[in-house]
Amino acid sequence: MLRSDFVRKLMSNSVAQGLNFGSRWLLNLALARHLLEQEFGIFSFIYMLANLFFPAIAFGANFYLIHHAAQQRHISQLLQSLRISLLVFAVLSLACAALLWWTAAELALSLYLLSLLIGLSWALNQACFSYLKGAQQFALEVRSQFVSVALTLLLVGAIFAGWFTDTVSVLAMVLLISIFPLLTAAKALWPEYKDWRAQPVVTWPGLWQQLRQRFSYAWHDVFAIYLTNIPFVFLALFSTLLALGQFRKAFVLFMPVTLLPVVFSQVLLAKLSHQPLLTDKLRLFKRVFLLSFPLLSLPYLVLLLACPWLYPWLLAEPLSAQAQLICTLVLLTLWLTLLKTYFEVWITALGLNKWRAVSVTLVALIGSAAYLVANQQLSAELAAWIFFATNLLAVLSLLVLSGYGIRHERQREAATKSLAE
Numbered sequence: 001m002l003r004s005d006f007v008r009k010l011m012s013n014s015v016a017q018g019l020n021f022g023s024r025w026l027l028n029l030a031l032a033r034h035l036l037e038q039e040f041g042i043f044s045f046i047y048m049l050a051n052l053f054f055p056a057i058a059f060g061a062n063f064y065l066i067h068h069a070a071q072q073r074h075i076s077q078l079l080q081s082l083r084i085s086l087l088v089f090a091v092l093s094l095a096c097a098a099l100l101w102w103t104a105a106e107l108a109l110s111l112y113l114l115s116l117l118i119g120l121s122w123a124l125n126q127a128c129f130s131y132l133k134g135a136q137q138f139a140l141e142v143r144s145q146f147v148s149v150a151l152t153l154l155l156v157g158a159i160f161a162g163w164f165t166d167t168v169s170v171l172a173m174v175l176l177i178s179i180f181p182l183l184t185a186a187k188a189l190w191p192e193y194k195d196w197r198a199q200p201v202v203t204w205p206g207l208w209q210q211l212r213q214r215f216s217y218a219w220h221d222v223f224a225i226y227l228t229n230i231p232f233v234f235l236a237l238f239s240t241l242l243a244l245g246q247f248r249k250a251f252v253l254f255m256p257v258t259l260l261p262v263v264f265s266q267v268l269l270a271k272l273s274h275q276p277l278l279t280d281k282l283r284l285f286k287r288v289f290l291l292s293f294p295l296l297s298l299p300y301l302v303l304l305l306a307c308p309w310l311y312p313w314l315l316a317e318p319l320s321a322q323a324q325l326i327c328t329l330v331l332l333t334l335w336l337t338l339l340k341t342y343f344e345v346w347i348t349a350l351g352l353n354k355w356r357a358v359s360v361t362l363v364a365l366i367g368s369a370a371y372l373v374a375n376q377q378l379s380a381e382l383a384a385w386i387f388f389a390t391n392l393l394a395v396l397s398l399l400v401l402s403g404y405g406i407r408h409e410r411q412r413e414a415a416t417k418s419l420a421e
Contacts, residue, residue: 023152025255030159031170032252033316041241043167044248046111048232053119055225057088058126060217063348065130066269075192078131084211085127089120114171121178128185133270144184151177220357223364227390228337230364231383234371238378246323247380249315250330254303257334260296261341268342272349278409285346293342300335304328322381329384336391343398350405359401363394 031043061081096112132140155164155173164170226233235244268288275281303310307327311319319327347356367390374382 023149026156027152028252030156032249041245044244045236046115048229049115050118051225051229053116054122055221057085057119058123059084059088060214060221061127062130064214064217066134075196081127085123118175125181140188144181148177148180216354216357220360223360227364230367231387235383238375243380250327254331254334257299261338265341265345269345289342304331326380326384329388333388333391336395340395340398343402347401347405350409352405355401359397363390
């Protein structure tokens, strides 16, 4: 029963994430082929900012809402999450406007505003569907993706036809499309919201209390996204937009496999959070890891072997020795991200999210220091090497934390048992 339920929810999550990531991949591929190198560099920079704003605005909603809604469902958790996201969005908007005024940035303010709004729409989507997933409702996200995928495919067709040639119009369409899944989530949540409002005393969890609870989740998500986007940040600072575009193309090429960690992590966390005992959690984790990790690693191997002909076919340019090295290092780093996600889920299920946040922060700071040392000598190739090394360090630190978490949980259960006796 557990296995069939897990597989069914895994398939629902796979379809939803596959539709989402697949449409984004096609969009990035179309832009990589049809925008000029300089224009694609600008798009890569603004899209990177949206990916950095997104976890800050979400403020740890993903794992927090799944973990807590799986234990006890209450819509006030989601409503407070949406309030926090809107508050963070307002703060970031004011800070961004002040910074742009102070520094007299070259790029238009509208580009930065679009990146903030896209980050907000992604954050609201994530909060709603994370809450539903914590309540074991995985199929709703699949339905929400059909309209947005269809619209994205229309946008991709328009880009191939040459109707969109500038970054602003493309980002505006991305923002509009990202709003549609929220309508499905709102429709599903509306009856629960009405029941909650009909209660004699409507209770809200304290804002400050939830901010404190969510801080470690938000801190981890911000630095995890920063760790993923760190090459783009420093290539934009120390190198050229051409180098930034070259590195981005490797990501565009392998973007489909980036959905694999997302596919299983949310389902696995919801299941692990349901298990009250360490023995049951460990048995489930080992079984899922041993069965799924070799299977999910196969696409990475296939892409590694197919890269020499896939690159020129999809990106319409020859594969140089430098580009092949960058692609290999990026693909190996994405495989390390898959491995890393298993242990991040495990550590969160054990209630040690603060240590998970500390780990990713230290690794991100070490990676930043490496890019700073490179400074003006930073190239797309060197950025790929540093990117690989920092993610390898992240995996090793999580392995150490996992061992500590098991020992800590066993000691806690032993202490609880002795007190009960």
